[in-house]
Amino acid sequence: MQSDFPVQSLIEPLRRQLTERRFAVLQAPPGAGKTTVLPQSLLPLLSAGQSIVMLQPRRIAAVQAASRIASLLGEQVGQTVGYSIRFERRVSAKTRIEIVTEGMLTARLQRDPELTGVGLVIFDEFHERSLQSDLGLAFVLEAATLRDDLRILVMSATLDGTAVSRLLDNAPVLKVDVRRFEVQIEYEDACRLYRSQGLRGAADFIERGQYLSQAFYKALLSAVRHTLQRTTKDILVFLPGQGEIRRAATILGESLTDLPVVPLYGELSRKEQDEALRYDPGRRRLILATNVAQTSLTIEGVDAVIDSGFERRQRYDAGSGMSRLELMRIAKDAAEQRAGRAGRLADGYCLRMCSRSEFDALTERTPPEIAEADLAGFLLELRERGASPDELCLLDRPPAAALSRASKLLHELGALTDDRITATGRQMARLPLHPRLSRMLVASLEAPRGPRGQKESSDSQNGLHEAADLAALLSERDPLRFRPDEPFTADLQRRIDWITSQRERNASERLVRIADSLVRSVRESGRTTREQAEIQVATPETPAGIAALLALAFPDRIAKRRTSQSSEYLLANGTGAILNEADPLRESEWLVVADLDTQAKARIRLALAADATDVVREGSVSIRRVMRPVAAGFQIVEEERIGAITLRSRVLRSDEADASMIIDATLSRICEGEEWTNDAKALSLIQRVECLREAGFDDLPACDTTTLIAEADRWLRPFIGPTGTISEYSTPLFSRFSTEQRRLIERLAPESIAVPSGSLIRIDYAIRPPVLAVKLQELFGLIETPRIGDGRIPLTLHMLSPAGRPVQITNDLRSFWTSTYADVRKELRGRYPKHPWPEDPLSAAPTRKTKRHTG
Template identity: 40%
Template structure:
């Protein structure tokens, strides 16, 4: 059968053989995967290696290529992926990580003449790395190496520029036309029962058309929910699921033609590219994709359900026109589509970069030195290097011997470190974490380990475990929790106080369990998987661990840390000696001999928390502060901000024995504030804002400077007899509160001579009856001031 790609194959072969680099852009269904490798067989010497993003696509591509030659895989055509291979002598279809291993093992790639990067638009981390390393090898070691990038929906020009101005060959045709129908109204929900109901209803409507149906859903949970709703269908309609964690046999059944009648395939994005599902003429696209988002701050990834991009929607639509004219139902409105992003973010921009960081270290290069289409984010890369250092894979000089051994394993560096350190007992656990686990109640991973030998849902993990066991050293067996702590040293968790099962992780983040989970009563856990919530994640997979195991396996990372902090809750300093594993407190006790500087720093923290009003601001301290503020520069500022900022300078040296808010409430800051001033500043303060007024009797009366515009004193009236001018401080008249002999206010005046001449007569008339023992002269302006009562007998 002729395919749209066929007319441009001569042009592609000519361009690639002439320039050894090319970019092929062809619509979904054009035939790139099945035609291009065969077209290059005669033109390019050596083996052709073609990368596919997924295992199921690699197997299917190899099978179709071999079928085109009238062969079975294993002769001209082969395939290779982790744990499974069938060698071919000319063309080998491989999953993307295999190319990285080939390059790391022998960068010259002997015997290989061409590398094809199929479906490059998916921009997987391994594809980006593989292209960057291949370009470096082609430039430095193999100028005869041919490199071809193929995609249906890729923005081709940036890739061509990265490849040194490679020619872009375009095939615009499609195998068969595809009609597109948009929804009249938006989906009622992006998850849950409403989504499943809406998709199932759309499937039943589509059954009125001819052909099998391919339905795109975000994940396995949604696939199961829709399948449950598709009951009571005619007997000649089979419902199949297709997602990554399925067994190979079930995947093949989903892809194979229906024996009788037709089928409904409920698939994740695994079916977007490189797969032809026989008989499919109808695509139903829910418009959703599930992606992993990595948070470098927590070191955790979380799955999020998002809208597909325009490029992904086009890929999905293209599945309907592979073998016959097709129909695509898009479960969103045409108006909504205008807001879709054009392309998904490349995985390198949002993934866990620990595997990439280890590969770069093994290659001996920095990311900035390699031709990446998108450079990895430096912050995420730095977090990845920090983890690898913690795992012993990197040190100050680069990759360690242990790191090289970990890099050679077909696992994430966390699991590789666990495997090499924990031995064969870690193989089952690593396999369970590599494979997607079945949906079972509870977060405890231990039952999964026990179930591995017999549970049918864990067949994929069993196969992985078998391979990993051969790569692991023989070591004494450890518990699942102890093994997990090797892989996740940053996720060792201790239960917080309180009734709820909330945990503090050694990496500094928080996590929680549902209250009814079997692990909810455990004091110590190691967390393998969470929902990725950035503040307090829900634990989805964990195992209990003992303190003895933590001390034995991580003793070199446990440090004694002396802390003296202010407790906001208890309103006091808390000197502690703590055993710390990262951010996790393993043990603590009172620090009896905390040095004064540590205590002072904690008290300063407490005062900043509570505010300056926590101190005992006596009248004298308040007056002193007001006087300093009145004079201003060159005296130091004494506003709240300035005093709080400089607590360590003016206040802390005067604190002695204070430990709590109650202690601080008894501390008078007057002397500490006065000590802020040197001798010239004190002289200036006394000259411009004296602390006391000297009465005619010689009494020192404090001046109230709380109102700088009108400072005041409070003094017994008799002590001012004989004054004919109003008292002043400098040029400023005093506000005088005149007091009775008993110290009670009688009158307030800012004009003492005026008071003597007017109001005094009324005051004398009233006061002499109350206080007959005290002098009340008719003319106070000429009387002698006194602090005493009249002598007896007068």
Template identity: 40%
Template sequence: MQLPIDAVLPDLTAALAAHGRAVLMAPPGAGKTTRVPLALLPVIPGRITMLEPRRLAARAAAERMAETLGEPLGRTVGYRIRGEAVPGARIEVVTEGILTRMIQSDPGLSGIGCVIFDEFHERSLNADLGLALTWEARQALRPDLALLVMSATLDAEPVAALMEGAPVIRSEGRAFPVETRWLSRPLPAGARLVPEAARLIVQAEAETRAMGGTILAFLPGEGEIRRVQAMLDVRAEILPLYGAMDFKAQRAALQPAGGERRIVLATAIAETSLTIPDVKVVVDAGRARRARFDPGSGMSRLVTERVSRAEAEQRRGRAGRVAPGICYRMWARAEEGALPAFAPPEIAVADLAGLALELAIWGSDGRDLAFLTPPPGAALSEARGLLRDLGALDAGDRITDHGRRLAPLPLHPRLGHMLVTAGREAADLAALMAERDPLAGAPADLTLRLAAIRDLRAYQDRHPWPVNQGVLHHIRDEAKRLRRMAGEGAGLSPGAMAALAYPDRIGLRRKGEQPRYVLSGGKGAVLPEGDALAARRLIVATDLDGDAREARIRMAVAVEEDEIRALFPDRIETAELVEWSRRDNRVLARRQERFGALVLADRALDDPDPQALARAAFDGLRANGLSWSPGAARLRARIALIPDLIGNLGPVDDESLLSDPDWLLPWLGKARTLADLRALDLTEALKARIGWDGQRRLDQAAPAHFVTPLGRKVPIDYDHETPSVELRLQELFGLSRHPVVGNRPLRITMLSPGGKPIAVTTDLPGFWAGSYGEVRKDMRGRYPRHPWPENPLEADPTTRAKPCGT
């Protein structure tokens, strides 16, 4: 049977023969997955390796090619996926992570003549890494290695440019017209996906019954598929199709219908690569499940998001492969413009710990590799920090022997580290933490899940929380496989095992009634009220909701302090802590044992360092501010008036003085409380700060006192812009020149004999010649016993009244 791709196969083979690289654009259904590798057999020396993003697609493609050749699987064509392999002499279809292991163990890809990246538009992290590593291997070691990137919806030009101008071959494909039917209005807020999808599928089946053929319904995941299947009441065979299914059950959805109406409920696995016979109707629920870095779990997790326009169009095209079709979309037409054009590449949004590990094995920091989308620097740096904590990288970010052991494991490096270190006993826990929760709605304790995994009947006899047996079965299968990869058991508890995977998530209960925890990585977390784990002092939080302020703990397990000390002896630090406590408003001196942000032990320090005590008291001043006695305030004001005369002293405002502790530390040796700081007189400290010579210059330029004609010292007030004094008017008699401070006239407030201000001047000769006459007239009547001479310049200064009778 002729397929659309056949028309461009000669051009493709010619491009690969001439250039050794090419980009093939072909729409879904064109036949590229099964036709291209077979067409390359005569022109490619050596084996052909083709990457598929999913296990089911890899097996199905290999089987279809073997069937085309009229051979059994395993002769010319084989496949290799996680946990399963059928060798083939010339063509091997592999999942994307397999290629990374192949090239890491053999950078020259010995015996391989061509590598094909199928469905590259899905932009998985492993595909991007695989292409970058393969391209470098081709550049450095294997210039004869042919590379072919195949895609349905990818923008071809950037990929071609990445491969140094690779030729782009386009297949137009063949498709029948597809009618699109949208909802009449958007779904209401809070509408649940499963019942709405079931309703739309029932509607589609009723409206298209006369067309016959298969209805292909796209749902985000296994859980939604199972729930929709349970709700459907239609006259049709209903078949699920998702990646975690048994292969025999998957094959049922890929077989011809035999005349009976079928409804296939599928995940995005059915968007590309797989051929489901006789599809004439597509129902698109408009959701996709993708890998995203989940700060709650510290790993990549699958999250449900709106589909992109490219994905929606690809799904729609499935209805037009064999005949005119209909596509039902579970959103209103007006919502279409809000959909993103493309799904983001996984490398831009996923956890990069695995990528960082592979780059370290390759001996690259990633910047020298040909990534279509470079890995984000911050995420890559964070991933390397985790790998250092796990011992997979050394301090220089070079791979360690332990890191080389982790890389081949089909686990996140966290869980791989736990499995390698704890041994076979950790297999159940590793499989559990890598999978979604089989006891959704149960309390947080991980040991409940482990009990269900190990003895479901005993668990059900003792506990009321329902079990998702499909998830549980998958966890058990994975655990069995992981046990074969682990070493001997280390006899650790579940809490100790979890601490190996999450050294940054060990939680210490805070004081107080609510079950709040501080985590060793520095963040806060809280258990639900009434959870059985809330009474435990130490836990390991393996799954959080990701709240940046205080995350809610979804799954955790208790751990003992002696286990933490045994696991991390090199990371427990003893520190003498002398600091100002804002809560207690005093200096606290403690000896603490810390694991990250956790204080495992805390006791009083008997003989703290005096310098440390003084610095802690200074921190108390920073927190509460300086207290200024009148004398110290006057001294500071004098210094501020003439800073240039005292050398490099700098400003003496509070902020500047509190930025440099050295000047005050010698006076803080006995200060322990806020009361001590409030009682501190800063005068002597300021004098010491400016030094003896500074004090001499200060006394000359800005003296502390004004000496009256009577020889009395009156303190000068420097708190205002102009230095000022207050004294009785009669004490200034005979003074013909106005006193100055530095280059500034002294502001004199003259007082009556009763101590009330009667005049203010900065020009005493002018006052005597002018305003004094009016003051004299007013004051003579009020204070007749005090002298008020007509010419004050000829009178003697005095502070006394005239004798009685004069």
């Protein structure tokens, strides 16, 4: 073993703490050797027959860590050290250190809650706070209550050690002192590389909300040329995703013909990843990487980093009812880690593609995934374990709204009934997929009946192979997305045909291996019970049958064309989406949509053509009665629907519609949220009350949709007129509160607040924390951030330029004045010379006017 790793000074103290306390937390910067040295150094703690399991957040990091440790031991991977990642495992009877990705650990704990044979679990790079790492730690803590010989070590470079220590029964926090090489950090506004070209920096870098603009790539080229002059070794460029890397590689490769451009991201082949990580002292390179290079990976030969300041994070999009990778600014902790990659082995240089003031406005820490992600898989794992989120030891509680959405989806998929897991749900939970895709695979086991009622047993006949191909396609990157040799189509059938051709050619294609692995997983899991009602689908060998299976996975994304000549579709979840005008899928009236680009106008990226027989099944159609105004008053219309899609409708005769139906039809419209947009006062009241309740004012009656629906008879029915109509909803809503409570709402959550200039500015309660958008000059003299709710709720300030454009977002006004204002002033006073920009904003008079009018 090498003897020059800084973490070696803590091996004995760490062994002692893990022996005496069982739990420990380690903070060590990148390069300290925690990932490669500690696992082998802690083997002596284990009893005979026990092993170490170490978690890594990404597949590429797990494989590289195993390779490096094996190399230090002078062995091949699969001997003393091995790895297990999704769809791939290299271990043997000799393996005592197993490096796994996070989902592999939770799956193992579901099978074996005591984690038999494991003596130590190491959570590496825990600061990334993925959903699976949080869940894995909670499950391992439960296992530790069942075994007194199970130890836990949590490691990170930028970890909040105190919070994790509390979770681990106040475990000791050990820190490694490492000589830090100096990294010179430069901001765009200091070297003025591209502002001289008329660009304003990050403000010009995003187009259509989710894409980096041509201006960004122009700026990136300038940044690379500048960095080439300042450094001598490889340059590491951080970009948000695979698409940005491909585009940047093309643009930079055309201009910098003598500099090899090397991509690095998780979906590359093992050979391509090894090539990107291999350092050649005689050849300088430009490495374009995603967040996979931010931690864990060792990339030798890098002495410079160019940080785009952007990343793609998985977030749930409430508007479309699904998760997506969203382009976002990184947090300061991520920026520090990126810069640190330039100073692993020697002094380095980092160029941040933003101004200093833009950097100062970044949030301090990347939010944990549990706060933003789709929680369907998380909740299914808990229900299989017979647990609830409240029972787990978690650093952060999952949002109630996200859990509610997850529960609703799992009930729709048949995985839960009355919040209890079903036999179908148990089988779904055993598959390493999102619950939607595992539902499709489980459904594929429902073999079609032969002509005499006997079951067909062949996998090729019951659709398992087709479903596995489809699941593999949807769980990985689209294999046809970046192929310039043929026009793009959203048709999933083309992808299914492609993967079939790859299999027939015996190609060593990752998607083929994944699909074949899924077939084995489904066979191994087996059908444990038949208590689920049998689902009738067409023979799944045909595209129609595959669409029926996909509709089981995405019941909320069944889509119907709005008109016969239109490229616009209505999804069952109420979302509208459009298909490319030239896409052959436009010929299909019905689609099942698997992937949407959910911008202002959602675009269909992946879908299968279907027909009514694919999507209409028992239990999928609901009956709704709605009230429609007509010249003579109103009509009650009975509709057969799949979600928001109307299949058939008929007008009820007068002798069929009674007063109760009229009231129920009105309530239906209100409960579905169709009326709130017509009554701003009612919507404001709901948002303000919910904001106060989230801040701890629980005595106020709830105003969330679920509660309003459940209590509609009490608060709304008395206000409905004899014609079944109501003019406004704020009065009925206010009736739910006592006079004292109404006064409390007005005091604690006012609709508007006075700022120092005297202006009354409306507070936006639709966002949490609530937002106060106000021109910067109107806050002169104000030191502390305004608060509401008796000081419990700080407002997020969107500080606007004189033109009303956001220039800074902060919830710490004092810090803004002292650390950031000078940069904002420097940047904007030339652009808005008629407005005051005093050097000392705290002693200046607040104003809404120009300097001429303030005289």
